[in-house]
Amino acid sequence: MEGVDHLASERSRAQFDVEEMKVVWAGSRHALEVSDRISRLVASDPAFRKDNRTSLSRKELFKNTLRKTAHAWKRITELRLSEEEASRLRFYVDEPAFTDLHWGMFIPAIKGQGTEEQLQKWLPLAYKMQIIGCYAQTELGHGSNVQGLETTATFDPQTDEFIIHSPTLTSSKWWPGGLGKVSTHAVIYARLIIDGKDYGVNGFIVQLRSMDDHLPLPGITVGDIGMKFGSGAYNTMDNGVLRFDHVRIPRDQMLMRVSQVTREGKFVQSNVPRQLVYGTMVYVRQTIVADASCALSRAVCIATRYSAVRRQFGSQNGGVETQVIDYKTQQSRLFPLLASAYAFRFVGEWLKWLYTDVTQRLQANDFSTLPEAHACTAGLKSLTTSATADGIEECRKLCGGHGYLCSSGLPELFAVYVPACTYEGDNIVLLLQVARFLMKTVSQLGSGKKPVGTTAYMGRVDQLMQCHCAVQRAEDWLKPSVILEAFEARSARMSVACAQNLTNFANPEEGFLELSADLTEAAVAHCQLIVVSKFIEKLKQDIPGKGVKEQLEILCNIYALFLLHKHLGDFLKTGCISPKQASLANDQLRSLYSQARPNAIALVDAFDYTDHFLGSVLGRYDGNVYPKLYEEAWKDPLNDSVVPDGYQEYIRPMLKQQLRNARL
C-alpha cells in the first residue's frame, strides 16, 4: 500500500472512527488483532500468491493448491498457531482445498457421531494429519433427500464386518470435496442392512487409499468429477466420485454414538438423543451465515472503492466526470448490499450465541428450543446465501465492463460462492422447512402453547393482524419500533393467510405442495424479520467510538427500508402499510443514501481486508486502478508472444486466401 492514496479524500470525509468500527465488524478487539495479524502474515508470504490462479490449467491449478496446503500446514506447525489462528490462516489463504473438509466435516462428523473409543482412536490421527478424511454423503442420483441414499452397509456376522457396496450407478458417491484425489479416509453414509432388514442411513469410517502408495484399496473406484463453474474458483478442490465393490470394514468403524450394531448383529439405539444431529446442523449453518457476510463484504468493498475511482458522464465544459458512486442509481444498488453485509454479520454473531445456547440446553436434556433454532438457522442459511450470491453478481455489474475481467476478482468470488445456495440444504427446500414450522406455530396458537424465540411475535398475532402503521412523515420510518411492527405484521399476516388457504384442501399435504410457492414467500418474510430485528437489537447495545453507532443506525434503516421497497407487494397486499407510507419510506431511503455516501469508503475499510485477500485490481486500497489493470493484462499467457500461436496455420491462410488447401 505504498505510494499515493487515490482515495485519501474519500477517507478524510468519514464521520466516524474507522478503527472502532473494525472492532465491531471483527466481533472483539481480540478477534480483530488475530485477523489483522494473520491476514498480513498470509499476504506477505509469496507462497500464498493467488493472482495467477485463473490462467492455470486444471492440473497446474490443483498441484498449486496441494503446495499451498502443505505450506500452510508447515507454517501452522512451525509457528505453533492456536486452533483459532490456524483456522484464520486457512481462511485468508482463500483457496478451497481438501483441508476444508478434513477440518470442517470429517473431524466434526467423528466428534459428533463417534463413541468415546472411536474418538480416541481416530481424532489424534486426524489432528496430526496422519490420515486425511472427507465426508461422503451425497450420491449421483441423491442430493437433498438423505433418506433416498442407495449405498449399502451389510453386516456379515461371520467375519464381524460390514460390506460396503454401491448397488447402482446412481448410488455412486458424488461431490464430496477432498475425495477425488487426496483423502485417505472418508466418513461415508450408507443404508445399514442386517439380516436383510434395512435400518436406515448410518455413518461409517472407511479407508480409501493405501497409506504406502496412495493407490485406492481393492474394490474402490475413486476419481475427480471434473471441471466446475469458473476459472480458478472451486477447481482447486478435488470433488470426487466413489464406488464400492463389496468393500469390507471392521464392525467398529460404524459411528456408534447414537445407534449400535452388536457382535451378534443386533441393532441397538443408545440413550444419546438423536436430536444431537440437529445441533450439528445449527453449527454448520451458523458458519455458513458468517461466510455469507464475508463473501458479500468482499464484493461490496471492491464495488464501493471502484465506484469512487470510476468516473462517467456529467462533466461540465471538459472538466472531470462524476464519480459513479455519486449517482443515485449506483447508490440504490450498492448501499443496500453494504447494509446487508453488516446485517448478515450481526445475525451471524447472534447465531453463534444461539448455537451455544442450544448446546447447553441439549446437554441438560432440554429440547424445547431445538425446532425453533433449527428452523431459524435453516431459514437464515437460505436467506443470506441467496442474497449474497445475487449481491456478488450485482457488485460485479456495478463495476461495469471491468468487473468481467478476472483481475477484478469478482468472477472468481461469484463462482466460488454460489454453491452455498445448494450445499448443506438447497435454499428452497430449506424455506419449505421454515414454512412447515411456521404453519405448525400458527396452528398451535389457539392451544395456549406460546411460540418461543424468533417466533415469539406470533404470540401477538391478534394485535398484528389489526395494527395500522403510524407513519405520517418520512422521518417516522427511522423509528425501530415502527420498522419492527411493519415487518412483524407482514410476516404474521402472510403466515396466517397461508394457514387459512391450506384449510381449503382436504388433504393438508396436497395443500402444502400446491401452495408451496406462497409458503416460501411467507418463510422469506419471517427470515427477513429475524435479520432486521437482530440488527435493531445489536444497536441497543453499548457501541463505543465516535459516530460508530450512528453509521450502523443508518445502515440498519437502509437494510430495512430497502427490503420494504423490494417486497412492497407483501406489505401492501396484507394492508400493513399504505401506498402513501410506502412513498414516504422511499423518500427516507433516498435521504439515507445521501447520509451513507460520505462514509462509504470508510465503511468498507472497516472490514480490514488486505489487498491480497481481496484479490482485486478494482478494489485496491489505494484506488490506483488503471495502471494496475494495464499492467495485469500483459501477464496473460496469450501475450507471451506478439504473434499468436496458430497464426501460421489458421490466420495467414485465411488472409492469403489459401484456406482451401489447408489441412485444419
Add this chain to the structure above:
Amino acid sequence: MEGVDHLASERSRAQFDVEEMKVVWAGSRHALEVSDRISRLVASDPAFRKDNRTSLSRKELFKNTLRKTAHAWKRITELRLSEEEASRLRFYVDEPAFTDLHWGMFIPAIKGQGTEEQLQKWLPLAYKMQIIGCYAQTELGHGSNVQGLETTATFDPQTDEFIIHSPTLTSSKWWPGGLGKVSTHAVIYARLIIDGKDYGVNGFIVQLRSMDDHLPLPGITVGDIGMKFGSGAYNTMDNGVLRFDHVRIPRDQMLMRVSQVTREGKFVQSNVPRQLVYGTMVYVRQTIVADASCALSRAVCIATRYSAVRRQFGSQNGGVETQVIDYKTQQSRLFPLLASAYAFRFVGEWLKWLYTDVTQRLQANDFSTLPEAHACTAGLKSLTTSATADGIEECRKLCGGHGYLCSSGLPELFAVYVPACTYEGDNIVLLLQVARFLMKTVSQLGSGKKPVGTTAYMGRVDQLMQCHCAVQRAEDWLKPSVILEAFEARSARMSVACAQNLTNFANPEEGFLELSADLTEAAVAHCQLIVVSKFIEKLKQDIPGKGVKEQLEILCNIYALFLLHKHLGDFLKTGCISPKQASLANDQLRSLYSQARPNAIALVDAFDYTDHFLGSVLGRYDGNVYPKLYEEAWKDPLNDSVVPDGYQEYIRPMLKQQLRNARL
C-alpha cells in the same frame, strides 16, 4: 440420439403439434429448414467439438478457436453457403471469436459510416477476409460515455494525414473483441482535432498489423487484456488493448459519410442525417434481443429436461421419488422463464419489423418515429438481457448441485452471456434513456402532440389514471384486455407519478438524478408492457397447428401474471388492482402452471436444439443423464493418473509427518 428415450412418456403427453411449434419458434418454415440443416451439419462435424473447452489452458483454448474459425470459413466457402446459412453456421459453432466482430461490427460500421468510395475500397477486402477488422471504441477509462473518449486524430495539412494518438493511459483502447491477437485493421473512434479545435468523436479505419508477418505496425502497441469470467466461455476471444504513438493514416481513412475533412482541413457536415447512427443502434440492439431469447431458451431447455429426469423426495413405501418438475416451487421458477423465452422471441421478431420500418422512413426523410424506436429498443435490450442473465443462473440453480458442473453447460452459458448486460449500453444507463423519453412524452401530453408507437397508450392517460380493474374471478385474468389495461395503467401511473415528483425540483436535471432509481422502475414497467402487448398481438395472428395457439396463450398468461406477481408493489401502490385481485391472479397462475406441466418437454423440444448446440449432459434429448455424467467425469485431466501429480512432494510428507524438512 440413438438408444432409449427416457423422456418418451413426457413427449407423448404433449397436447399440441411440436413440429408446427418449431415453425413458430423459428419464425418461418424456411428459417426452420435452414436452422435445422445447418445445426446438424455443425453437430456432425468433429472439428466443431466443444465438450473439452472448459479444461483447456488459455493458449490451447485460443488456438483451438482459431482452428475452428478457419474450418468454419473453409466450410462456408466450400459449400458456397448463402449469407443467411453462413451466419447460422457461425451461430451453431457457438464459440465467441474475432469473426463475430469482423462481420457484426467492423463491416456494418464501414457500411453505415463510409462514403461510396470507401465502401468500394474496403468491403470487398473484408468480405473475402483478406483483411480482418474489429471495432475499437471503448477505452480503459471510458465506457458508456462515448463523448468522453480521449484518443485523438489530429489533421496534418502538410502531409494530408491524420495522426492517431493515445495521450494518456486511460485513453488506451480496451475491450474490443478480435483486437488483441488477430485483427489486421480496426475502425477506431477518436476526437477529431483540426488546427487545435476539437470537432468531437469520429470513426477512422486504421491498419494495425503487417500483412506480411502479422507484427504490429510502428507506433502501435497491442495485446490481449487477460482472462475473463468463466472457464472456456469468452476466453476464446482476444479482447484487446491498443495504444497509438503518433500513428499516421491517410485522410481518406476517416469514415466520411456524415462529416468530412477536406484537403484544406475544413470540417464539413454532409447532408446525410446524423440520425442514421440511431438506425444502426436499433439494428444492433434488435439482434441482442433475439440473442436473449436464444440464450434463455437454451438454459430453460436444459433445466426443463433435467427437472423431468431428476427425482427427489416424495417416495411412498420405497417406490420411485417424485420428478422435481412436479413440484410447484420448481414450476413457479421454471415456467415463467419458459414463458419469457417465448415472449422475448416474439418481441424480437417484432423489433426486426420495427427496424425495417424505421429504415424505410429514414430513407424517406421521415424521422418522426425514430426517438420512440430508439427508446423502445434501448429499453428492450436492457429488459431482456437482464432477465436472461438472471434466468440462466436460475436455471442452473434449478438443476441442483449438478448444475455447478461444467458438463451441465450452464456455467459457461452464464459466463458467456452476462456481458450482454453491459456492452452496447449498460442496462441501467439505457433505462434512464427510456425514462427520459417517457418524461418527455408525459410533458407533451397537454400540447396535443400524440404519442406514437409503443407509447400510444399514453394518449389515453386520463382514462388510465382512473380505470378500475374489472377482475372478479380468477379466470377473468385470462382476458388479454384485462391484462393489457392493468399493465398500461401501471406504466402510465408510474410515469405520471415520476413526472409530478420531478416538478418538486427547481432544477429538472437535479430532480432527474435524485429520482433516477424511481425513473428506472417506471422505464421497466413501460418495457414490460411492450413485451406483454407484443405477445398478445402475436396471438391475434393466425397460428396453424393442433393446440399450438392454445399453448402460446397459456405461456402468454404465465408471463404476464408472473410479472404482475413479481412487481405486485407497483400494481397495488398505483391502485391498478386490489389485493383481492392480486390473490386471484396468483390462483390463476398456479392453475396455468398445471396446464403447462404436461407440455413442458415438448415446449422446449420446439426450440429444435441439437445436443451439440445445447452442450449439456443434463439437457440431453434422450434424458440419459446419469451414465453420461459419470462418463464425462473421467475425462477430466486430473483423472489422467490415479495418484495425483504433487502426491510425493506435498501429500506424502504431510501424512508421514515430514513436512518440517520439506522444501515447498
